Amino acid sequence: MVIVLKQKFEQRQFDNLLKWLEGLNLKTTLVKGEQSAILGLIGDTSVIDIDMVKAIDIVESVRRIQEPFKAANRKFHPHDTVIDVMGCGLLETQTSFVQIGGGNFTVIAGPCSVESREQILDIAAKVKDAGSAMLRGGAFKPRTSPYAFQGLRTEGLEFLYEAKKETGLPIVSEIMNVNHIELFNNVDLIQVGARNMQNFELLKELGRIDKPILLKRGLANTMEELLMSAEYIMSGGNKNIILCERGIRTFETYTRNTLDLSAIPLLKEHTHLPVVVDPSHATGISKLVKPMSLAAAAAGADGLIIEVHNDPAHALCDGAQSLTPEAFAELVGSLNGILQAIGKKEIVPKLG
Amino acid sequence: MVIVLKQKFEQRQFDNLLKWLEGLNLKTTLVKGEQSAILGLIGDTSVIDIDMVKAIDIVESVRRIQEPFKAANRKFHPHDTVIDVMGCGLLETQTSFVQIGGGNFTVIAGPCSVESREQILDIAAKVKDAGSAMLRGGAFKPRTSPYAFQGLRTEGLEFLYEAKKETGLPIVSEIMNVNHIELFNNVDLIQVGARNMQNFELLKELGRIDKPILLKRGLANTMEELLMSAEYIMSGGNKNIILCERGIRTFETYTRNTLDLSAIPLLKEHTHLPVVVDPSHATGISKLVKPMSLAAAAAGADGLIIEVHNDPAHALCDGAQSLTPEAFAELVGSLNGILQAIGKKEIVPKLG
Amino acid sequence: MVIVLKQKFEQRQFDNLLKWLEGLNLKTTLVKGEQSAILGLIGDTSVIDIDMVKAIDIVESVRRIQEPFKAANRKFHPHDTVIDVMGCGLLETQTSFVQIGGGNFTVIAGPCSVESREQILDIAAKVKDAGSAMLRGGAFKPRTSPYAFQGLRTEGLEFLYEAKKETGLPIVSEIMNVNHIELFNNVDLIQVGARNMQNFELLKELGRIDKPILLKRGLANTMEELLMSAEYIMSGGNKNIILCERGIRTFETYTRNTLDLSAIPLLKEHTHLPVVVDPSHATGISKLVKPMSLAAAAAGADGLIIEVHNDPAHALCDGAQSLTPEAFAELVGSLNGILQAIGKKEIVPKLG
């Protein structure tokens, strides 16, 4: 950490600062220029609250040199982490198993919300056929309006579990409440949505289980904050984190959010955790799902999470934000071209 | 709601859309131009998920005309709501009482974190003397890093309660966990922090109690989303909401966040709920607290929530982000000038 | 400047870097920690291109300590600059004179665009009566669409000049083209609009004249970039710069831009130049002009630039984004209350 000191300060204030830093077991070196002085700190600075230091009277500015995350940091764990997702709650003979990270490219597909037993069973079969490795579906839905449909909740989780038993696909669903962890016993990969990325009490609880977590970047969160939220879970003991880029909030109005694909190579440089991309929510425009999926694969993502919808009766006028299973199957075909080009294993559709 | 249709579409798709809208009890009027057609919807459109409509194949864009919030909407409740905050848990003779909104200007002051019994008792006495109507103090702290101090938690709430009993000042503290509501029994105004503004499960629970809620705007949330989060709480039955502007995330780097003071008149136009401002967290710079406090008062805010710190031994090198009690007292003096200028009642310091 | 070096690097690369820095007359001090090393640079680092240093292989990050602006920097010019605006082109007996900065509070008012001779003469008289010290009016208009009205151009400048001769009010108008400087001979304060804040070729030319410049902050520009653009003009010799905050682009949709009032105290801390605020363009909502004007004054602004419109026939349905002269006069009255409260001289309306 480097502390830039103000042009003028009292010696007493400086002595107080040094004493406090020594109390934190940090060594200091002072570099004095004509206009200003800087204080270099050596040691474990991750305990320091950078905002508090900035608030000190004689401090002009502060800059971390060491990254504040450790467990998630590639510097200390140079090899890619590979996350094993098991189809929990299946009979031994049914047990399915998916790996994310470490050169694998994994596609997770399914509807935004679980709407009925029939819907989820139908989509599950179709996305499996097309090459999806896992099934996603929302049971608890974070909705801006209290008057909007809030999801089928526990019933939705049960339908997802049935779909898993039918297809063998491990299931992914979003948790919104620290009290729901037990309800998610049969969910194989628990998603923390963008709005809960800094719900620290939830992150702490998820650190106490050992189930894989899909952690989505918040709409207004930096990559470093995403890594710090991963660190929350990991510092509790759960190392099975998959990061997910899903767009950030900007001034642009043609898209709902701006998908930040530079997050893929940057996150993978800073962390050993896998990074997947959600092109459906980021843009809110189904036509963009294919080009953004190909781009994400080309940029080195470890996988995708894609909305697929099946029900033409409900899917008003045939066109929903999510793709149809047919469009999804075609997307997988195009993805395979990109994967081949960058030297990754292709996705194998399991057409029944 | 106005639905703009695409240039070309099949009649069948259009019929499906109309049928669905009729099923929602909405009347429709079609306006056809040369290049495009628009569909006006009349009726209660608050049940419609705007993102779902946007996703329909034949829809080019959608725009709400009616605001999606009702309970919070000034159109249906033209008079200012005045929130009564009671010093709960006090003896009858001690009972204190504060009103926010409706022409009152209320200052809430106290430290960022409760650090010790002595600290909070000392600050409480001093901010009361200077004119603070309530005492703030963080017991559960939302921290970006899992390695940073997380607050004194329940012990912090107890110290706050003691300070209330000593001074009679109602107390404000932040809740981060849906399971903590009972712990907050003696807290008089429960704060929902910026990071939890869209923790919908927490909002729902807070809708089931009748204690006043201080709802802070999220770093990347629009004013409409803030009003929708208030609507979550209000739709559960709890109408006692105070909104708080505390800065939004922008590209500017001189400040931590950009305090959006235009939110004061705009929110007050759209809602009958009181609006207060937190200049300390918004800017992260103690020197800005005074000018931004005066500006907020001039712009018509119903109050302020200000960090005040007392402990010169801990407050490194004499200067913390928060003001000293002396600087706070001076700020109250300047505020009174502004309040007088805009025709509001002045704050009366209770100097012992 | 502090250069943080990467964890591992070759000695040869480090030697190259040191040699280059010495060639720039900079002294260096190396501070080595366990994880990383930092290099402190002492000397005039304003010649260094920070992006180029960041691009060096062995460099992890770079941070300026000295601010990159000099002429605009309050550190080297602690006293407030007061800008004298003269009504150029007037007869000696008519000559008018206005001061901005240094404790004065100056209001500039007038229409968005000069629309006709009658319009500008009428508004000029009315805003003068109400207390405006100068007259604004757009002759060359920056319009997003090539099909929209582009202003009366030179004819507009002539009408403004006539209004000056009638009222004695110095005039302010926006320049958009480096070739128009001569056309602006009779304009007393030349405005550089938000879209041209980084039109460096224009800034250089304006540095060669000695007329005061009103420099508006760009929609996506930091305060430091605004100060660097002022530095462009000042480094050419023209020291007469007034800075103007007029809102920045954010995700919020209730306002056109987000007015950043924290820029007032922050800019005034970093620079000795005056800072005024444009509440009309920032918000795009006439109802917000009054509260934001009062807030700007309370936060310490040196003045305001406000749109005032007069023509009820053209001003469709009586209500334009700009205020009417009557509303402006009422605003001046309220401003005087705030100015009195903060100890500044009140505005004296010159009611004929």
Added chain:
Amino acid sequence: MVIVLKQKFEQRQFDNLLKWLEGLNLKTTLVKGEQSAILGLIGDTSVIDIDMVKAIDIVESVRRIQEPFKAANRKFHPHDTVIDVMGCGLLETQTSFVQIGGGNFTVIAGPCSVESREQILDIAAKVKDAGSAMLRGGAFKPRTSPYAFQGLRTEGLEFLYEAKKETGLPIVSEIMNVNHIELFNNVDLIQVGARNMQNFELLKELGRIDKPILLKRGLANTMEELLMSAEYIMSGGNKNIILCERGIRTFETYTRNTLDLSAIPLLKEHTHLPVVVDPSHATGISKLVKPMSLAAAAAGADGLIIEVHNDPAHALCDGAQSLTPEAFAELVGSLNGILQAIGKKEIVPKLG
């Protein structure tokens, strides 16, 4: 265009509005609901200033249905525009020719700044060998600081011209001043940089020539604004516009800007103009150039503009933000894999 009217208004105001709209040759249809009324406008609404309509007293909000750009609009020009770039000023026998758009994938490479004759001749030869179709190089540099190197200016253009004569590669360089157009006689593709995207006076002049223009998106400009700036040039008669996405300003700090790759499919949906991507400036990190280049190609871009640097003596410590010619050649190889996968013609290196 749809105008949403306020809940209550006087008939006289409404009549004024209708009269004004009729004067603009627009037909209107009123749709009345219980809470509000909307007015649909039919006809050519591109002449309407949307901000002015918003400012009308009885107007609640306004929404365009027709896009405000015409010449650039794909609706009226469904086929891809292919831009021919000719190596002007070459002998007939030397004449080179490049096409951008319409299924071609074109790479433009070269240094950020032209630094010397030797440098640009050397890089030109190397990027040609590796497959670059054109040579870029900055002669006039937009620099935030007046104290930073401003480019070799006319001398830089001469060196570029020499490089063109040596290699036959058409040249690209940035214009910053409306008076420099003649200096750019031998430049084959004139670049308008991000900071000048809304320098409307410059755009108008460029509309009067027939040379191709590379128009970069501004840091804080929406896609629609980019299209409107293209419309400025096209409305003057010059239809040869290539759009360039180069990152937008967000809160993220790991990258200099956030590259918005969703702009590729979205712009190509709205316009027939080619869209290229500048991954070097967007991110400011040389390691990201390759993954973002591959992603841009996968997302359907018509080409790339990439910084390539050669001079190991000047390129401090071997590593500049721009790629070396070797890294560029390797990038072209990887790009070819992606181009093959998406069915585009591969780039043919012209290794001498």
